[in-house]
Amino acid sequence: MRHAGQFGRLGTTPPVPGRPTTFLTLLATLVFTALTWQVASDGPLLAPDERLGNAIRTSAIPAAPAEFFADLGNLQVALPVLAAALAYVTWRTRHWLPALTAILTMALVPALVGPLQSALSRPGPPPMSPETGFYPSGHAATAAVGYGLCALLLHQVFRRREAAYGCVVLNAAVGLGLVRQGYHWPVDVIGSWCLSAMLLLSFPLLLRPVRGR
Template sequence: MRHADQIGRLGATPPAPGRPTTFLAAFAALLFGFLTWQVAAAGPLLSPDERLGTTIRTSAIPSAPAELFADLGNLQVALPVLGVVLAYVTWRTHHWLPATTAALTMALVPALVGPLQHLLARPGPPPMAPATGFYPSGHAATAAVAYGLCALLLRRRELAYGCVLLNAAVGLGLVRQGYHWPVDVLGSWCLSALLLYAAACALSRAVSRSTRRSSSGTPSC
C-alpha cells in the first residue's frame, strides 16, 4: 500500500517503474541507438527526415508561438522552473534526496548531449548552416528532462500529460523555426526518457529503503 507524503519523510514517489515503463525504456534505448547510428552513418533515414523538416519549416504554422515554445528549451527558462519545484519538494518532504537526484539527472543532459553533438557533427537545417552539431537537440533534451522531472516529483497525472503536450510543442517549435531536424528532437526525447526512467528508479529505491526503516522503527536520517 502506498502512503501519501508525510512531513519529515520522503513519502511515495510516482508508481515504481514496472514492466510497461521498463519496456518503454528499452524501446527508447533501441530507438536512440538506431537514430544515432543513422546520423553517424548518414543513413537513408536522413533524407525523409530532412524533407519532413523542410515541410514543417515552410508550413503555415505561425512563427511567433513556435518561437515561444522553442524558447522553453532554453536553460534560462527550464532551470528556474525546475529549481522552484525542487525547492518546494525539499520543503515539503524535509529531504534533500529528490532534489539531489533531480539535479544529478539534469546535469547529465549537457554531459551526454555535448559530446554526442561534437562527435556526430550533424549539419543543421539551412537557417543554421554551415554549423554542425545538431544531433541530439540540447534544447529538446533540456525541456524534456527539466519538465519531466517536475512532473515526476510533483506526482500529478495531469502534469504528466501536460508535460508530454508541452514537449511536443517545444519539439515542433524547434523544427518549425529551423533550429533542428525532426530526428534531432526524437533522439533527444529517447535519451531523456532513459534519464527520467533512471531517476524514477533511484527515487523509488530510496523511498522503499526509507519505508522499511520507518516500519522497523529505525529513525530515518
C-alpha cells in the same frame, strides 16, 4: 493490507518501477541507438527526415508561438522552473534525496548531449548551415528532462497525472517549435526525447512518491 512505505522505510508506494518502466527504458534505448546510427552513417532515414523538417519549416504554423515554445528549451528558462519545483517539493516532503537525484539527472544532459553533438557533427537545417552538431537537440533534451523532472517531483506531492500530461503537450510544442524555426531536424528532437526518457526512467528514486513528515 500492505501499507505504502515512506522514504527510508520499508514498504512500497505505487507506482513502483517494474516491467513497464524496464520496457519503456529498453524501447527508448533501442530507438535512440537506431537514430544515432542513422545520423552517424548518413543513413537512408535522414532524407525523409530532412524533407519533413523542410515541410514543417515552410508551413503555415505561426512563427511567433513557435519561437516562444522553442525558447522554453533554453537553460535560462528551464533551470529556474526546475529550481522552483525542487524547492517546493523539498519543503513539502522534507526529503532532499529526490531533489539531489533530479539535480544529478539534469547535470547529465549537457554531459551527454555535448560530446554526442561534437562526435556526430550533423549539419543543421538551411537557416543554421553550415554549422554542425545538431544531433541530438540540446534544447529538446533540456526541456524534456527539466520539465519531466518537474512533473515527476510534483507527482510525488499531489499524486495526480495532470502534470505529466501537461509535460508531454509542452514538450511536443517545444519540439515542433524547434523544427518550425529551423533550429533542428525532426530526428534531432526525437533522439533527444529518447535520450531524455532513458535518463528519467533510469532513476527509480524519481518514480517513487514520498510523503512529508
